[in-house]
Amino acid sequence: MASKIRTKHRIFYKRSMCTHIPLSAGFANVWRMTSGKQIGSLVRQLRKAQGMTQTELAEAIGRTMDAVSMIERGNSVPSVETLIALxxxxxxSIETLLLPEDAQITPARRDKISQGYAVLASLPDDKLLIAVDQLRALARSS
Known part of the structure; x- marks a missing residue:
């Protein structure tokens, strides 16, 4: 059973070996689940591509070599602070660490989505419902 962690704006669900993560600030209601093994595998690939040892990475992020090893094996999901350091x-980017390649968004697309989000956020509720319905219809037609 997942336990709830309430913050000022969102509820996060704490589960073993996986974490719910927001795609970015412009995606407040869109969440993907990434397993600890996926994060660890990518951390290992990136570390090796940089030519770093686990000990060097551990020193760079202020953690122990054992902690890095546990992250890379998927036995531990890094905290937000550790993700930033990694x-x-x-x-x-943190997005690269947390999202599978197919879920990553180009900077130009992210800007357009952020602009759309800003427009939607400025609408009153009655117009927002219309806009969301129109966006759904547009998405279905493509």
Whole structure:
């Protein structure tokens, strides 16, 4: 059973070996589930591509080599702080670490989505319902 963790704006569900993550600020209601093994596998690939050892990565992110090993094997899901440190040490965005390649969005597309989100957020509720219905119809037709 998942336990709820309530924050000021969202409820996160804590589960073993997986975490729910927002795609980006412009995607407040869109969530994907990424397993610890997927994150760990990508961390290992990125570390090796950088030519780093687990010990070097551990020093760069302020964690132990055992912690890095557990992340890479998928036995531990990194905290938000560790994800930030990993993204800096591995020269990769947090989105790259958390999302499968097919779910990643180009910067140009992300900008367009953010612009659309801003427009939708500015609408009153009655017009927002109409806009969402129109977007669904448009998505179905493509």
């Amino acid at each position: 993204s800096k040490a591995l020269n990769a």
